[in-house]
Each structure stands twice: as C-alpha cells, then as structure tokens.
Amino acid sequence: xxxxxxxxxxxxxxxxxxxxxxxxxxxxxxxxxxxxxxxxxxxxxxxxxxxxxxxxxxxxxxxxxxxxxxxxxxxxxxxxxxxxxxxxxxxxxxxxxxxxxxxxxxxxxxxxxxxxxxxxxxxxxxxxxxxxxxxxxxxxxxxxxxxxxxxxxxxxxxxxxxxx
Amino acid sequence: xxxxxxxxxxxxxxxxxxxxxxxxxxxxxxxxxxxxxxxxxxxxxxxxxxxxxxxxxxxxxxxxxxxxxxxxxxxxxxxxxxxxxxxxxxxxxxxxxxxxxxxxxxxxxxxxxxxxxxxxxxxxxxxxxxxxxxxxxxxxxxxxxxxxxxxxxxxxxxxxxxxxxxxxxxxxxxxxxxxxxxxxxxxxxxxxxxxxxxxxxxxxxxxxxxxxxxxxxxxxxxxxxxxxxxxxxxxxxxxxxxxxxxxxxxxxxxxxxxxxxxxxxxxxxxxxxxxxxxxxxxxxxxxxxxxxxxxxxxxxxxxxxxxxxxxxxxxxxxxxxxxxxxxxxxxxxxxxxxxxxxxxxxxxxxxxxxxxxxxxxxxxxxxxxxxxxxxxxxxxxxxxxxxxxxxxxxxxxxxxxxxxxxxxxxxxxx
Numbered sequence: 001x002x003x004x005x006x007x008x009x010x011x012x013x014x015x016x017x018x019x020x021x022x023x024x025x026x027x028x029x030x031x032x033x034x035x036x037x038x039x040x041x042x043x044x045x046x047x048x049x050x051x052x053x054x055x056x057x058x059x060x061x062x063x064x065x066x067x068x069x070x071x072x073x074x075x076x077x078x079x080x081x082x083x084x085x086x087x088x089x090x091x092x093x094x095x096x097x098x099x100x101x102x103x104x105x106x107x108x109x110x111x112x113x114x115x116x117x118x119x120x121x122x123x124x125x126x127x128x129x130x131x132x133x134x135x136x137x138x139x140x141x142x143x144x145x146x147x148x149x150x151x152x153x154x155x156x157x158x159x160x161x162x163x164x
Numbered sequence: 165x166x167x168x169x170x171x172x173x174x175x176x177x178x179x180x181x182x183x184x185x186x187x188x189x190x191x192x193x194x195x196x197x198x199x200x201x202x203x204x205x206x207x208x209x210x211x212x213x214x215x216x217x218x219x220x221x222x223x224x225x226x227x228x229x230x231x232x233x234x235x236x237x238x239x240x241x242x243x244x245x246x247x248x249x250x251x252x253x254x255x256x257x258x259x260x261x262x263x264x265x266x267x268x269x270x271x272x273x274x275x276x277x278x279x280x281x282x283x284x285x286x287x288x289x290x291x292x293x294x295x296x297x298x299x300x301x302x303x304x305x306x307x308x309x310x311x312x313x314x315x316x317x318x319x320x321x322x323x324x325x326x327x328x329x330x331x332x333x334x335x336x337x338x339x340x341x342x343x344x345x346x347x348x349x350x351x352x353x354x355x356x357x358x359x360x361x362x363x364x365x366x367x368x369x370x371x372x373x374x375x376x377x378x379x380x381x382x383x384x385x386x387x388x389x390x391x392x393x394x395x396x397x398x399x400x401x402x403x404x405x406x407x408x409x410x411x412x413x414x415x416x417x418x419x420x421x422x423x424x425x426x427x428x429x430x431x432x433x434x435x436x437x438x439x440x441x442x443x444x445x446x447x448x449x450x451x452x453x454x455x456x457x458x459x460x461x462x463x464x465x466x467x468x469x470x471x472x473x474x475x476x477x478x479x480x481x482x483x484x485x486x487x488x489x490x491x492x493x494x495x496x497x498x499x500x501x502x503x504x505x506x507x508x509x510x511x512x513x514x515x516x517x518x519x520x521x522x523x524x525x526x527x528x529x530x531x532x533x534x535x536x537x538x539x540x541x542x543x544x545x546x547x548x549x550x551x552x553x554x555x556x557x558x559x560x561x562x563x564x565x566x567x568x569x570x571x572x573x574x575x576x577x578x
Contacts, residue, residue: 012350012434016542021521024200025230025238039544059351059384063542064521065286067204067302087384088355089286093302139187141316151304152211159312160213 002100002119004053004079006111009040011057015069015090018061024068032068033076050077053117057083057108061090067097074099080119082107082126095142096151102126104133121146166410168322170357170389173297173407177280184321191314193279194222196256197306198265199238200229201284202245204303209310217252217310224256225249226268231260231516234524263489263515266290266378266457270400271491277392278405282309286381287457287539293360293370293377294399295392295406300381320357320386322415323348327362329423334573336467337372338459338537338557340364341379342428344420346438354384359409364422365390370399371461378458379539382435427560427572432533432541432552441560441572449554450532452483452565453546455513456520459537459558460488462495468562469501471576472508478568483510484526486518510565522546528553535564 017039023031037044054073060083061069070093073081080100084107094101100121110128111117118127124137138146148154167175167183174190175182182188197205202225209217217223225245233239242260249257262268266287275281277295282288284306291298301315309315325344331337344360358380365373373390380388390396397403409415427441454460454468465487477483485505487493493515496502502512511526519526520538528534528547534554536546541553556564559573566576 014540014542016522016540016545020544021523025233025235025241025523027237027240039542039549042549059354062350062382062384063286063540065201065284065288065300065302067201067304070302085351085354087351088386089300089302089381092305096302096304096308141187151308152208155212155308155311 002053002080002121003116004051006053006055006113006115006117007048008111008113009054009056012059012062013040013056014063015061015066016063018069019066019072024066032072036072036076045076048076048078051079052077053119054078054081055107055111056081058085060086062087065089067093070094070097070099082119084108095145098146098150100146102135104135107133166413168413168415169359169391169407169409170297170320170322173278174280174319176278176405182319184319186319187316188319189314189316190280192282192309194275194281195283195306195309196224196226196265196269197284197303198225198229199227199231199242199245201303201306203241205284205307205310206244206248208304208307212307212311214311218313220253220255223254223310224258224269224274225254226258226262226265227260228264228516229521230523231514261490261515263491264457264460264517267461267488270294271489273401276400276402276404277396278407282306282315287378289380289385289387290374290378290457292380292387293373293390294396295390297387299386318355320355322359322409323353323356324359324361324409324415324417326417326419327360327364327422328419329363329421330367331364331422331425334559334577335425335427336557336559337368337375339425339428340420340422341376342430342438342555343425345379345382345430345436347418347420348383350382350434350436351384353380356385357387357389358383358385359389359415361391369463370395371463374461375458382539427557427574429560429570430541430555432554433543435539435541435555441556441570444570445572447570448533449481449535449564449569451526451528451534452481452561453519453526453534453536453538454558454561455486455488455518456538457488458539460486460492462492464537464558465492465496465501468558469504471559471562471566471573472510473504475508475566477509477565481565481568483565484513484519485510486513486525487515490515519546535561535570537561
C-alpha cells in the first residue's frame with residue numbers, strides 16, 4: 001500500500017518538461033531530480049517531499065525515450081504516479097526502474113492538490129477522499145519486475161539464474 | 165478473421181499465431197542506440213553484471229545527439245560509449261559526423277522488411293515504414309535486449325490511416341502527417357500500431373514515408389507501419405519478408421483526403437495543434453530550422469533549395485540547415501544545394517540532431533520563435549521556457565525564412 005500527498009498535473013506532460021534535455025549530458029546524475037518537472041513548475045523540486053504522489057491527466061510522459069524522466073521523478077522521492085493514461089515508453093521506463101505507476105481513469109476529477117490518497121497496486125485501486133477509482137492491475141510479470149525493484153534486479157534474480 | 169501485418173510479422177518471429185492485446189516475449193533482430201541513451205545502456209548492463217553483449221553484429225551505436233560535443237561532460241560520456249563499442253566489438257559503431265541514427269541504420273541497410281527492431285530513442289518508430297516492426301524504448305529495456313536478445317511487448321492493436329488521393333504541389337508528407345496528428349490527437353494511438361496506407365502513401369518516396377512513420381510516436385503509437393514495396397528495397401539495398409494486413413482483418417480505420425490537403429503547421433505547445441498555414445500567415449519568426457530525423461533528407465533539402473534559390477533569408481531571421489546524414493550532406497554538396505543555402509544566408513551545420521532537442525547548434529532564447537521541420541514543439545523544447553516552436557514542412561520553413569514570417573509556400577509556385 002502506498003499512501004501520500006498529491007501533486008496534480010494536467011494532460012500531455014511530456015518528458016521535455018519533466019527533465020529538459022540540457023540537463024541530460026551530465027556526469028553527475030544527482031542533478032536530474034533537482035530539475036524534475038522544471039518545465040511546468042520551476043519550484044517543484046524544492047516543494048516535493050519523499051512519499052508524495054503525482055496525479056496527472058492523460059498521456060503522462062509523452063515524448064522522448066529519456067529514462068532520466070522516470071529516474072528524476074523517482075529520485076525526487078515521488079512514491080508513485082497515477083494518471084488517466086501513460087505514454088508507452090515512459091510506462092516501460094517507470095516499471096523498469098521500479099517507479100510504481102497506475103492508470104486510473106477518472107482520477108483527475110477525484111482529487112485536489114494536497115489530498116492524501118492510497119494506492120493498492122495489487123488490486124489496482126486508488127482510494128481518494130471522494131471515493132475509490134478502480135483500474136486493471138498490472139499483469140503479474142510486470143508486477144514481478146516492479147517488485148524486484150526494476151528490470152536490472154529482475155534480470156539478476158530471474159534471467160541470470162536460468163542462464164547459469 | 166484476418167490478421168494485421170503487425171500481428172503476422174510478430175507471429176512469424178515468435179513461431180506461433182499471436183493476436184492483438186496478447187503479452188509476448190519477442191526475439192529482436194536488430195537494436196540500436198545513440199550517444200545520449202548509450203551511456204545509460206552501458207550503466208544498466210554493468211549493474212546487470214553482463215560482460216559480453218549477446219549479438220554485437222546486430223547492434224549499432226550512432227552518435228547524433230551531442231555532436232560534436234558541446235561540453236566536457238558530454239565529451240566524457242561519449243568517450244565511455246566509444247570505449248564500450250570497442251570492447252564489445254560493435255562494428256556498426258558510427259562516431260560523430262555519420263548522421264542521425266534513424267537515418268544511418270536504414271541507409272546502411274542494417275534492417276530489412278519483416279524484422280523486429282528496437283531502438284533506445286523514441287523516434288525508432290521511423291523504421292516502421294520499411295515494412296518492419298520498429299519501436300523506441302528506454303535504455304534499460306535496450307540493455308535487457310542486448311543481454312538476452314529478446315524483450316516483452318503487448319501485440320498492438322492496429323489503427324490504420326487510409327490516405328486517399330495524391331498530395332498536391334507544395335504539399336508534402338509532413339503536411340499529411342501533421343494533419344493526421346490533428347485528427348488522431350497526441351494520445352489517440354497510444355499502445356497501437358499505426359499503419360499508413362492508400363494511394364498517397366504508395367505514391368510517395370521512401371524518404372517521405374520516413375517522415376510519416378517518424379511522427380507515429382507523437383500520437384502515442386508504438387510504430388508507424390507501411391507495407392514494403394520496391395522503393396523500400398531500393399532504399400535499403402536489400403529485401404526481406406513482406407507482410408500485409410489481410411483484407412478481412414478490418415482494423416479500426418481513419419480516412420484522410422490527401423488530395424484536398426494544404427500546407428499546415430503545428431502551432432506552439434502541442435504537435436496536434438495543427439492549422440492551415442494560411443490561418444497563421446504573418447506570424448513572426450526568429451529562426452528557421454531545416455533538418456532532423458523527420459525532414460533532413462536529400463529531398464527535403466532539395467524542396468527547400470528550390471524556394472531559396474536566388475533568394476535571401478530575411479535579414480532579421482536566421483536559418484540553420486542540418487543534413488540527416490553524411491550521405492545526404494555529400495549528395496547535397498555535389499548537387500549544389502549547399503551553395504544555394506549558403507548564398508541565401510543560411511548556415512549549414514554538421515550532420516546530427518542539430519537544434520531539435522534544444523541543447524546546442526541553434527538553441528533559441530527567451531520569447532524567441534522558431535519554425536522547424538522537426539517533430540516536437542513542446543514547451544521549451546528548442547531552448548528557453550518562454551520560446552516557442554512551429555512545426556512545418558521543408559517548403560513552409562524555406563518560404564517562411566525568406567519572408568521572415570510564417571508563409572504559405574504556395575506563394576512560391578513558379
């Protein structure tokens with residue numbers, strides 16, 4: 001169960017606003033969370049607290065394949081992203097890096113910024129002050145990847161063993 | 165019930181009949197990444213404990229994003245990728261100056277119809293126009309593919325776009341794909357495979373088809389499939405297994421009338437915010453960019469040169485031309501196109517992604533406006549957060565550069 005405070009965003013939040021390309025070619029990766037969502041809200045990285053949850057509209061994470069978008073969000077301490085829908089590359093990148101996410105149709109109308117919400121990933125349920133939003137839970141093998149902490153860890157646990 | 169071309173292609177690869185919506189583990193025939201994503205691919209492989217990648221023959225790295233490097237840090241990261249390529253025996257490694265990955269990979273004939281191709285860049289969907297399945301993923305996904313030779317995916321539903329009639333003069337495949345994006349929206353094809361079909365697509369060059377498939381991801385699609393034909397084989401210098409959607413597959417279909425289409429632009433902020441050029445004519449621009457994986461090919465340069473020949477880029481406007489590959493650059497040079505650009509007052513840059521992603525080679529400043537042949541006009545994409553980008557065809561970009569404001573290229577019809 002993930003419980004946290006909501007930061008609310010709109011539709012089509014693209015990876016260029018999540019982490020502008022000018023920060024990508026840095027040897028020091030700790031700069032990424034410092035600029036997370038800077039393109040929308042330059043103050044966001046100083047306001048977000050560990051355990052907070054991002055709630056967004058449709059097509060969250062559209063645009064480039066930059067994995068730094070998922071990493072910047074995760075390393076900023078965000079516990080999960082809930083959206084009406086996700087762009088597919090971002091969806092994969094989040095799972096692969098152990099950033100929980102859940103597609104919950106109708107969530108935008110159910111929460112305000114600052115609300116406390118609860119996410120049950122196994123059952124695909126988001127509990128808000130105004131009621132529950134149900135969605136299809138992730139297929140079991142994706143839950144496995146997420147549960148392992150990401151694709152690298154999943155590989156070490158499941159695939160590498162088989163190859164030995 | 166018939167099957168779509170993509171269902172048939174993936175079924176063929178896996179060795180059993182699969183249907184849309186099914187999660188499958190699929191072998192990957194060819195994979196590639198660039199200098200930007202390459203760094204994270206290497207890090208992921210290291211964390212996975214993979215010492216040798218599985219199939220260096222069918223893997224390519226092309227330096228295109230930060231070429232030549234704009235900072236010591238970018239250069240340091242590139243040297244890591246260069247060393248990795250050498251250590252792993254990646255013969256299809258192309259250092260800076262060869263071109264954009266989505267251009268170089270097909271130009272070299274590394275891929276063929278019927279293949280499954282994954283790239284660590286969102287615009288890998290470009291290669292779908294070669295009658296293959298190609299899609300973009302993140303760096304960790306690509307590392308997994310390099311380690312195991314396969315990946316998971318959901319067999320996509322198809323959304324077919326039937327393009328009726330033929331495009332008119334001064335209207336290009338860029339205008340067509342912008343119109344399609346307007347109709348479908350930025351998430352209307354999420355998780356789906358787009359297939360572009362119809363008379364207009366059959367009639368257009370392979371380069372024009374690349375422009376179409378390139379922008380599939382801007383509608384959320386996994387790929388932008390186009391049936392392979394003789395033009396496809398000619399471009400690649402090879403052929404493969406050709407797949408086509410069965411008559412009775414009856415995928416969801418959108419129809420677009422190509423013959424009535426006019427030049428259009430995607431206005432700042434959203435790729436789907438598309439309007440006819442005539443509705444925004446006269447809007448001020450500071451910079452015109454011709455290039456990128458969307459429109460940096462020979463025919464794009466040729467169409468722009470036809471307008472710029474004997475004319476000048478407006479005094480208070482800059483124009484930057486970046487060929488999509490060295491091959492394009494050399495041919496444009498031989499045929500005198502570069503002279504036309506230079507005499508017009510444009511700059512010709514070194515091949516690569518150029519200013520498209522807003523890090524170097526023509527970043528735009530506070531409140532500046534660019535018109536660009538690239539594929540994204542998100543907030544701050546090409547520079548300052550307050551800057552804005554219009555997306556358009558090479559013809560519209562050239563015409564606008566001459567006038568210093570957004571201009572319908574049909575004014576230049578001779």
